[in-house]
Each structure stands twice: as structure tokens, then as C-alpha cells.
Amino acid sequence: MKILIVEDEVKVARFLRRGLEGEGYAVDTAADGVTGEQKVRTNSFDLLILDVLLPHKNGFDVLRDLRTDGIVLPVLMLTARSSTEDIVSGLDSGADDYLTKPFSFDELLARVRSMLRRSASRTELRVADLVLDTVSRKAQRTGRTIELTTREYTLLEYFMRNEGKLVNRQQLARDVWGYDFDPGTNIVDVYVNHLRKKIDAGFPSRLLHTERGQGYVLEHRPGVK
Template sequence: MGSKRILIIEDEAKIARVIKLELEYEGYGVETAADGAKGLEKAKTEGWDLILLDIMLPCLNGIEVLRRLRSEDQTTPIILLTARDTVPDKVTGLDQGANDYITKPFEIEELLARIRACIRTNSAWRTAEEDPPLSIADLKVDEKTRLVTRQGRAIELTPREFDLLVYLLRNKNQVLNREQMITRVWGFDYHGDTNVVDVYVRYLRKKIDYGFDFPLIHTVRGVGYCMREPRNED
């Protein structure tokens, strides 16, 4: 792996130079842009591990640069640099998708710590993101976005239905009894009737099985339920 790449979008040349030197000393690959328009172009056409973005920029202000970047790139960490320690700036920036902010003047050690934290968090998130979506036959479930599709058709589920589906999928081809499903989906402290499982399985079947070529949720009499592709008619 090469060094992490950081883009500094900052119009004050002296500040940009100091940050660039400090980051290069820490082993980062660093480039700079002196206005919002050039920074936005550079941010969109090259890959970066983190972007330092000043709010007060010529041509295009930092909040607008942030908004446009986030419309296309939801993952690259962005730390805002602002000379104005005001709540509206911070709130607007965070609402538009900034990961963090730091107010000028700042200690370089604090900036370095925030950069390390953002990159570390993003790396962990990317690793989790690389986990493949859960799937069986023509059903696909993306746990991060909570998107469920079958034959490419989006299916709306309640939070409990979604959790139940994920548990069944994670244990596909295994027969699960009601007690197991209660414990994992409703929690250890659930003291209601285990028939709630049958009710929610029925809800799920209406949404992911009815109207499709074959069922995925199968009843195992006297035991519970199993999610699998049909080998033969039950």
C-alpha cells in the first residue's frame, strides 16, 4: 500500500504550505488547490483518502464544494477548515456531509489527530462495506442500505421484518425453531407469545414469496422454519 493521499483546498497560500509540509513530513502524499472550482475538479477526478476543505474560498465556497462532492461521493472523509467559530458553519457543514471540522487557528497536532481518526474510521467502514450482500436465489439484501430486492423489484419491510429476514438468510439451509428466532430477533428479554414468529413469517412471505416463481421460506412441521431454494415441492 502506498502513502495516504490528501487534498488541501485552501486559498491562503501560507496556511496551505504549512499544512502540506507537515503532512508530507508525516508521510502523506499531498496536493493543493487554491480555489473552490479547481479543488472540486481535482477532488472529483482523482482518488483521495481525505480532503481538507476551507469554507471561505474564491470561485466556489467550501459548503458548495462539499455539497457537490457529496452528491457523487459519500465515502471520502472531508474535514472542514474554518476561521469562523460559529455554530451555523459547523451545523451546515456537518449537515452537508462533512466528517469533522477544525477552527483556525489550530494546533497542527490536533489536525493530524483528526485526520488519522477520519482515515481510520473510513478504512473500517470500507472493510465492512466490502462484505457481499446477503442473497439466496433471486433475493438480495443489502444490510448497509437496508435495501431488499427480488427479481430486481424493491421490497419494503418494517425494521422487525428486515431483522427476521436477515437472521433467516444468515442461517439459510438450516432449520430454525421459534425460540432461536425469538432470542435473536426479539431479544432475550422478550416474554410474549412465540406465535409472534408465525405472524411475522406470514408477513414476510406475503412480501418476498407471494407472486414470485417459488417460495424461499419453508415450514418444517413441528420444528420451525428454513430459508432455502426449493429442491422439491414441500
């Protein structure tokens, strides 16, 4: 599970990062609203911990813009302000939960675990600007619908659920095609190439990468076109 912490107080950010990494979560941080929003838009996170009072762009505005653009990851807002008005503003902006400073790490951890459990059954997968709806079985990138065959959909869902992980041909043959052995054909490579053309061709950045002699990785790599 990957968590992004957007917090400008260095000590608080370090405290949260150490604690969450100690619980086995992968953690990234940002110290201002603009950088945090950009990281959400170009990476895939399972949870966002978002402070309200941030440099350059406050947490309310960051969250409101993310929600307006259809980004649905769970968000826990942090603030030193405990007024009902502030809490309502956060929830109206699209926050899933709200925690007032100071708080104990155990309290934050309980909120994080609860939110991740609730989101485990989510029906939308997202890698950068690529979105897959697992109910309608439709894919979109930058708002453009991508037509997929049944096998291409299954392959894309597998890659998206394994974002950032290197998967080899044997794994794909087993998990996508149901083969318990090497089928002895290039069927995996053919389908991966077809899928790559559909999700990458004509878009500003490449998401499906080939690691020669090893396999494939679906992830956003800044600067790779």
C-alpha cells in the same frame, strides 16, 4: 495515504502540506473550490481538508455537490468562523469533522489520524468515476453497472487497492491467483484484457494502463483516452 488540501491562503496551505508530508502522507493542493472539486472527481484521495471561504465556489457548496454525487471520502472542514450556525452548516453539508482557525498542527494531525482510522474499514473503493462496493461486490462507472466474474472482481479490487502502483504479472499471479511461481501461461494477461474491456471500453477515459515489459497500473491520467 493521499490527502487533498483545498485552501486559498498560501501560507496555511504550505504549512499544512509540509507538516503532513513530514508525517509520511502524500499531499496535493488546490487554491479554489472549483479546482479542488475537479481534483476530487478525477483522482482518488483518502482524505479531503476543505476550507470554507474559497474563491469561485465555497467549501459548503463543493462538499454538498460531492456528497450529492455519492463521493464519500472523509472531509475535515477548516474555517475562521466558529459560530454554531457555521459548524452545523458544515456538518449538514456532509463534513466528518470541523476545525476552527487558528489551530495547532498537532490538533489537525490528531483529527486526520482519527478520521483515517475510521475510514480504513470503508467498503467502497473509488478511482476517478469507477466505484467498487466490496460488500455487494458490484462495480459501477458513471452510474453504469459493470458485470464481473468472481476472478475479475478479485483482480479489480486488487488493482483499486493498489491505485497508481505498478504491479507486474508475478505479483498478480501470487496475490490474485495464489501462485508462488510463474504459472507459465498468459492467464494474467488474458484476464487483465477482459477486465480492461469491461471497465474502459465505451467510457471517455482509460484507467487500466499497460507499461510494456513491466506490468500494469490502474489510475486516472488526465488527457489519456
